[in-house]
Amino acid sequence: MDAALAFARDSPPLSIIAAAKIASVPLTIDPSLASGSAPTLYLGSVDFIHGISTILRYIARVAIVPNFYGQDAIQAAHIDQWLEYAPVIPSSSEFEAACSFLDGYLASRTFLVGHSQIADIVVWSNIAGTGQRWESLRRSTKYQNLTRWFNCIAVDYASTLDDVIVAYVGKRGIGKSPAPILKEKIHDPTENTPGPEIDLPGAKIGEVCLRFAPEPSGYLIGHAKAGLLNKYFADRYKGRLIVRFDDTNPLKESNEFVENVLRDIDTMGIKYDTVTYTSDYFPKLTEMAESLIMQGKAYVDDTPRTQMEVERRAGVESTCRNNIVEENLSLWREMVNGTESGMQCCLRGKLDIQDPNKSLHDPVYYRCNTDPHHRVGSTYKAYPTYDFACPFVDALQGVTHALRSSEYHDRTHSTIVYFKIWNKKVDDWTDPRFPTIQGMGASKNLNLMEGDKLWTINKKMIDPVCARHTALLKDQHVLFSLTNGPEEPFIRILPRHKKYEGAGNKNTTFTNRIWLEYADASVITTGQEVTLMDWGNAIIKEIKTENGIITQLVGELHLEGSVKLTKLKLTWLPDIEGLVSLSLVEFDYLITKKKLEEKDDFVNHLNPCTRRETSALGDPDTRNLKQGEIIQLERKGYYRCDVPFTGPSQPIVLFAIPDGRQQSPAN
Missing domain, CATH: 1.20.1050.130 (Glutathione S-transferase Yfyf (Class Pi); Chain A, domain 2)
Incomplete structure (x- = not known):
């Protein structure tokens, strides 16, 4: 009642x-x-x-x-x-x-x-x-x-x-975020029901062309927002979407990254019209650079880099700014050939050195790099910068609107490179501790938000459909003998998810000897009534100990008891030979500070322990898990199967999926 x-x-x-x-x-x-x-x-x-x-x-x-x-x-x-x-x-x-x-x-x-x-x-x-x-x-x-x-x-x-x-209270949606303020709505005349949408200035149905231009220098990290926004607008305006790899830095780039970026784009469900590369336009970009030199709109600067940066911030003209065209062309040829003197130079645009926007203080257009390029080999020794190449190629490709998110070129990449190469804190770009699309399991992060919030949303998506299984810590479980339990083991077919038929069924064995988690046994008292999940109630009659350690519980089933009135709802496993070895892997934050500042040395904020493995025993049906399958281990959390069952000598490896309730770095 x-x-x-x-x-x-x-x-x-x-x-x-x-x-x-x-x-x-x-x-x-x-x-x-x-x-x-x-x-x-x-x-x-x-x-x-x-x-x-x-x-x-x-x-x-x-x-x-x-x-x-x-x-x-x-x-x-x-x-x-x-x-x-x-x-x-x-x-x-x-x-x-x-x-x-x-x-x-x-x-x-x-x-x-x-x-x-x-x-x-x-x-x-x-x-x-x-x-x-x-x-x-x-x-x-x-x-x-x-x-x-x-x-x-x-x-x-x-x-x-x-x-x-x-x-x-009488108001629906009070718990939801306030609705965003949108610009003037647009209406596609082919749609029956117009509605408010985010607008693109000057956009016309069928005439919009957008481009998503990641650099192939790693797996996708903070690009999801930009990619999904481009997809949204391309769909909204029935326009075209170009994926264009900004491959202008051969030191960082590779075909591996190209292939995996395309894989990540596919994972996010982004449909595009064509794939192109900035390197396709290297000949035209070189011609444009030489034309600007000839017109006196660009010059070659051999000022040391650190001095150049100081001068740019201060709005001070370089001594090379007034070089004559012939001198600039001569130095440009040194750059193109990758000579020793050319390697000390860069090509700069002659803009406004006093502009309040410091990025316009004669920006760099070209710099030298003798590393082989992943597509064109050693053909070039001088490469255009993103700021020079991107608008030029946009114009050639007919891009009407260019979207860039604030995280597109931030310090995340360099920080991760430090972790990966210098400190060997992670295995590769797909490591779950990485904020890459593949590392985080393809979470569609549309906003800059704390990881806990992202995992909370992820939990809301997976909980209604992921199957339930049972596991106990391998060296921390206690035998529970049921005096009136079944004399012969029997099997019931139970749903893997009580509210989602699509999760399928599992076989659960019921015996008179079962295993309980030691942590649960340690809080049980003699005479207490507990609930065995998916079975019913039992009453504890005796607790056996040796040197203060609980060695066995003895009790009897009380299946007519009310599960609503018991304090403890316990997971359990039958004492049978078919239990499966599991390795439960938990990951922690790579750094112990929520946000690194410019003055911070990231080495001082490295987390000394970011991976922990725990041995466990799982129910027999866990041997049927597929790689990548997501499950919930009852009372333990959510997991993704990284290594499925291959035989009794090797454990199934399950990666823990955060649910948004763990604490973020606090200091």
């Missing part, structure tokens, strides 16, 4: 209702109490619990969801503090002060208390319940850390929280 929650109709306890839904604790709603009455939870004909924080603690204790009330007594105590504080938040006199406090508290945190959930749900509900007061503050960007957290919780529990808000 469900518990009955009674409360006053004019003050619904949103935090209790939301927490119960997410914790899978069934409640019968009874809004019949007099105004001003505190909520009461009736557990039967004579038993009841009174008060918001008391009811919330009860819900946390009976929740089926793992770690709902924290992982230990310390976390539970911190959660209790938040449960006591949360009701103060909606107070009109305290609301802004509470928002300010929370914003500061969340500056270096993703969630309120560890990996638990109830504290976040309760505080979120109290904020959302203020309605327009919070919405006004959220739109003002006054409390950015609090807004980021609020939106993250809303995404994580979207349907549940939205349903609660609609039912008791």
Whole structure:
């Protein structure tokens, strides 16, 4: 029988209702109490619990969801503090002060208390319940850390929280981010239902040409946003999309990178019309450079690089700026031939050395490089810069709109090269610790956001469809003998996902001897009733120990017992020969600082341990996992199969997938 929650109709306890839904604790709603009455939870004909924080603690204790009330007594105590504080938040006199406090508290945190959930749900509900007061503050960007957290919780529990808000506050979508302000909408006359869209200035249906121009110097990292935006606009305007490799730096580039960038583009679902290379236009670019020299619009500069950089920042003209055309042409030939003197030179455009935009202080157009090019070999010794080549090739290809995101050419690449080559912190470009498309498993990151937020969105996508399996730590499990268990083992066919038939089925063996996680056994007491997941309840009759170590539990099945009333919901494995060896691999952040500054030496912020492997035993059906398949190990988290079953001598390798609840680097 469900518990009955009674409360006053004019003050619904949103935090209790939301927490119960997410914790899978069934409640019968009874809004019949007099105004001003505190909520009461009736557990039967004579038993009841009174008060918001008391009811919330009860819900946390009976929740089926793992770690709902924290992982230990310390976390539970911190959660209790938040449960006591949360009701103060909606107070009109305290609301802004509470928002300010929370914003500061969340500056270096993703969630309120560890990996638990109830504290976040309760505080979120109290904020959302203020309605327009919070919405006004959220739109003002006054409390950015609090807004980021609020939106993250809303995404994580979207349907549940939205349903609660609609039912008791009367406004749908309060947990969603405010809608972006769009420019004037455009309308394709071939569409039946026009709608607001992001606009491109001067764009016409069927006449738009865009280009996505990654450099083939690595696997895709921060390019996903630019690539997906180009695809969006090409589709929106029924235009063309060109993939053009900006291959103007032979030192960094290779065919391997070209092939894998194309693979990443395909993974993101970006359809393009053609693939081209800036190197296709090297002859025309060389002609253009020589024409600019002849016109006196470019000059060759042999100023030492460090001195040149100082002069450019200060807006000081180079002594070479007034070289005559003949002298520039002579030095240009030295560059083209890659001679010793030519290697000391670069070609610069003669623009405005005093322009407030320092990038226009006579930018570099060409520089020397004698490394063989991955497509044209050693034909060239001087190569155009991106800023010179890109607009010129855009014009030749008929590009109408060029989109560039702020992360397109940032310091990410150099940082990763340091990790990869100097410190050997990762295996290759596909390493899960890398923020590459292949490393992160093709997550479509449309915005610059914290990794935790990205993984939270990823969890929302995989949880409804990924299969469930069971695993126990290999050296940390305890035998549980069931005196009234089945004398002969039997097998039941169970769904791999209770709400998604497409996940298929698995065979589960039921025996009178099963294995439990040692951590679970250590908190069980004699006489306690527990729930064995996918089976039913059991009562602990005896706990055997040796030198303080638990060696065996003895108990009996109590299948008629209520799973709603037990505190512990335990994963288990049958004591049979068919269990499978697993290697559970977890990855941590490569650096311990959220954002490296210009003054930082990245070596001082390297994480000394970024990979941890744990041996485990899995249920027999894990031997059928395919490489790349994503599963959830009950009460452990999400994993991707990196190495499938090859035989009993080698473990299946599972890579842990973050769910957004781990802490980001804090210092």
